[in-house]
Amino acid sequence: MSILVFLEHHGDELQKGALGVLAKAASLGDADVAAVVLGSGVKPLASEAGRFGAAKVFVADDAALEAPLPQPRVDVLAKLVRDHGFESVFFANSVLAADVAAGLSARLDAGLNWDLTDVVAQDGKLVGKRPALQDSVYVDVGWKGTARLALFRSGSFDATTTQGGEPQVEDVAIELEEFSQAAKMVEQAHEADESGPSIEDADVVVAGGRGLGSPEAFSLAEDLARALGGAVGATRAVVDAGWYPYSQQVGQTGKVVSPKLYVALGISGAIQHKVGMQSSNVIVAINKDPNAPIFEFSDLGVVGDVHTIVPKLTELVKQRRGS
Amino acid sequence: MKIAVCVKQVPEGTSLKLDPGTKRLDRSGEGALNHFDANAVEEALRLKESAGDAEVVVVSVGPAGAADALRKALAMGADRALLVSDDAVAGSDLVATSRVLAAALEREGADLVLFGQQASDSDGAVLWAAVADRLRRPLVSQAAELSVADGSLRAKRQTEFGYDVIQAALPAIVAVSDAINEPRYPSLKGIMGAKKKPQETLTLGDLGVDVGQVGEAGSKTEVYEFSLPPSRGDSRKIEDDGKAAEQIVEFLAEKRLV
Ligand SMILES: Cc1cc2nc3c(=O)[nH]c(=O)nc-3n(C[C@H](O)[C@H](O)[C@H](O)COP(=O)(O)OP(=O)(O)OC[C@H]3O[C@@H](n4cnc5c(N)ncnc54)[C@H](O)[C@@H]3O)c2cc1C
Ligand SMILES: Nc1ncnc2c1ncn2[C@@H]1O[C@H](COP(=O)(O)O)[C@@H](O)[C@H]1O
Numbered sequence: 001m002s003i004l005v006f007l008e009h010h011g012d013e014l015q016k017g018a019l020g021v022l023a024k025a026a027s028l029g030d031a032d033v034a035a036v037v038l039g040s041g042v043k044p045l046a047s048e049a050g051r052f053g054a055a056k057v058f059v060a061d062d063a064a065l066e067a068p069l070p071q072p073r074v075d076v077l078a079k080l081v082r083d084h085g086f087e088s089v090f091f092a093n094s095v096l097a098a099d100v101a102a103g104l105s106a107r108l109d110a111g112l113n114w115d116l117t118d119v120v121a122q123d124g125k126l127v128g129k130r131p132a133l134q135d136s137v138y139v140d141v142g143w144k145g146t147a148r149l150a151l152f153r154s155g156s157f158d159a160t161t162t163q164g165g166e167p168q169v170e171d172v173a174i175e176l177e178e179f180s181q182a183a184k185m186v187e188q189a190h191e192a193d194e195s196g197p198s199i200e201d202a203d204v205v206v207a208g209g210r211g212l213g214s215p216e217a218f219s220l221a222e223d224l225a226r227a228l229g230g231a232v233g234a235t236r237a238v239v240d241a242g243w244y245p246y247s248q249q250v251g252q253t254g255k256v257v258s259p260k261l262y263v264a265l266g267i268s269g270a271i272q273h274k275v276g277m278q279s280s281n282v283i284v285a286i287n288k289d290p291n292a293p294i295f296e297f298s299d300l301g302v303v304g305d306v307h308t309i310v311p312k313l314t315e316l317v318k319q320r321r322g323s
Numbered sequence: 324m325k326i327a328v329c330v331k332q333v334p335e336g337t338s339l340k341l342d343p344g345t346k347r348l349d350r351s352g353e354g355a356l357n358h359f360d361a362n363a364v365e366e367a368l369r370l371k372e373s374a375g376d377a378e379v380v381v382v383s384v385g386p387a388g389a390a391d392a393l394r395k396a397l398a399m400g401a402d403r404a405l406l407v408s409d410d411a412v413a414g415s416d417l418v419a420t421s422r423v424l425a426a427a428l429e430r431e432g433a434d435l436v437l438f439g440q441q442a443s444d445s446d447g448a449v450l451w452a453a454v455a456d457r458l459r460r461p462l463v464s465q466a467a468e469l470s471v472a473d474g475s476l477r478a479k480r481q482t483e484f485g486y487d488v489i490q491a492a493l494p495a496i497v498a499v500s501d502a503i504n505e506p507r508y509p510s511l512k513g514i515m516g517a518k519k520k521p522q523e524t525l526t527l528g529d530l531g532v533d534v535g536q537v538g539e540a541g542s543k544t545e546v547y548e549f550s551l552p553p554s555r556g557d558s559r560k561i562e563d564d565g566k567a568a569e570q571i572v573e574f575l576a577e578k579r580l581v
Binding site: 096099104109115133134135185188260286297302320321 | 340341348416417418421422425444446447448449450451452453454455456457459460461462463464465467477480481482483484485486487488489490491492495500501502503542543544545546547548549550551552555557558559560561562563567568569570571572574575576578580581
């Protein structure tokens with residue numbers, strides 16, 4: 001069994017999630033595990049992959065791969081899979097990896113299973129575990145033929161190191177399609193300036209979603225957070241809408257938090273939000289929709305309006321804490 | 324400018340369940356327009372309004388009932404609908420669905436193809452990238468802002484690292500996020516007018532797609548079994564009857580959190 005793992009990097013760091021997937025691939029037993037790093041000036045990153053189980057690392061180092069855009073990466077991966085006959089290609093979910101995986105699926109007519117939280121090898125076959133339908137059911141999924149493409153949910157595996165030594169590093173020549181290079185990065189994300197205490201360190205996070213109704217209503221979350229001695233979080237929907245800064249976002253493309261208490265105000269509980277807060281000790285959610293997915297993973301779910309409940313709640317907490 | 328918007332009909336609300344026989348999603352209940360796709364329809368309508376002269380065509384691959392979802396998009400203001408409906412398509416995975424949708428879009432030849440953020444039944448957020456590869460067109464996903472001028476588009480997307488701005492010449496494909504806009508509600512006039520707008524239904528034969536390449540035969544993934552997740556211990560749910568704030572504080576006190 002041969003597995004190729006897509007290693008995403010940002011700056012001069014390989015992403016932890018991808019290294020976790022690599023470690024998982026290496027743990028499947030008698031698999032030939034290789035990894036691939038694509039970018040510009042990325043060759044020095046290759047050797048680190050050895051510690052996470054890659055016997056071989058392919059490096060596609062080219063200025064055309066500098067921007068984290070998916071389509072040129074599909075070209076490179078398709079050629080690698082064809083030339084080396086990889087039976088499986090594993091990806092740790094990210095905005096970039098999802099687009100690369102799906103593009104590759106079409107290019108190779110290869111099956112893609114996404115949002116997997118685990119994979120096992122059974123009689124030479126791979127079986128993926130996928131929580132589906134808002135995680136209300138766990139599905140065992142498989143692939144017909146090869147290559148088998150697997151996209152793993154963020155945070156599924158720890159990046160544990162193995163005894164592996166220096167991997168063999170191989171440069172790959174790239175040939176890019178014209179259409180793959182048509183999208184251009186005009187401005188690329190930089191590390192956000194962090195000011196003030198980070199939500200990752202807070203014992204209590206009070207997070208607000210679109211259900212707060214307006215940017216001004218975030219004061220409800222702020223007041224409650226102050227009363228509880230915590231920090232304020234937000235969903236992507238409200239960050240994208242400009243209601244709250246990106247540095248406070250919780251979820252797949254934001255921060256992963258695991259406070260003692262997470263209070264979700266007007267948040268539906270999408271999977272991409274859930275992966276950022278599900279390991280919180282105690283989760284309390286207030287949402288006016290009794291069927292909101294957030295209630296499926298809350299310790300206390302309150303069906304009601306944040307605008308009536310939260311001001312009262314803040315007062316009661318203040319009284320109790322005598323402040 | 325011609326804008327195609329890909330929309331999906333999904334089972335309504337909370338009735339999401341798998342059919343134990345076929346191991347597929349049970350689509351027997353009521354269906355509705357995937358709400359994430361309403362953002363894509365809205366964005367197309369806004370682009371049309373600012374461009375002055377554009378046609379918005381909504382495209383769906385699905386059962387005959389998916390015409391309802393298309394009609395909702397027409398009621399919002401789309402000009403025309405195209406449904407690809409064929410019994411052989413049922414059970415298609417990403418490989419197979421992208422093949423059919425790409426064939427339909429090829430026929431339309433739109434300058435801009437829009438997708439929603441994700442189908443609420445599949446939570447895939449992947450279909451556009453497969454379609455873009457088949458159509459050999461540039462792609463931008465997760466667009467939280469989009470503008471089109473002088474034959475090219477500019478989009479802002481959020482990734483794990485912050486915001487990027489990406490540009491591409493048309494024809495191109497964009498998947499929009501659910502924060503890009505607030506979809507309009509269809510007006511009564513819109514709802515009445517929708518019935519009179521052109522609505523076309525095509526089969527695989529019309530698109531020249533081989534039935535062996537779609538449905539289960541054309542799919543490269545399969546479902547073996549499903550099970551219920553472990554239940555979450557003592558989770559509680561209450562309805563606010565005016566006492567919710569007190570009940571939350573009691574709960575927090577019990578957990579020693581206040
Ligand atoms: C690749 C990708 C990455 C993503 N990354 C992230 C991420 O990092 N973080 C993230 O959060 N999301 C992320 N998302 C988006 C995610 O899928 C959801 O769209 C988003 O989390 C929804 O935010 P929301 O809950 O604020 O809004 P909605 O889904 O609109 O939910 C609002 C909720 O508020 C409730 N409500 C409305 N009014 C009231 C009221 N008065 N009182 C109480 N409740 C009320 C409603 O019932 C509803 O449940 C990502 C999506 C994709 C595709
Ligand atoms: N059967 C379909 N027909 C047309 N468009 C679809 C279909 N399924 C999904 N889409 C589009 O693809 C997007 C992503 O779907 P998915 O990758 O399944 O989450 C949706 O928001 C729709 O815009």
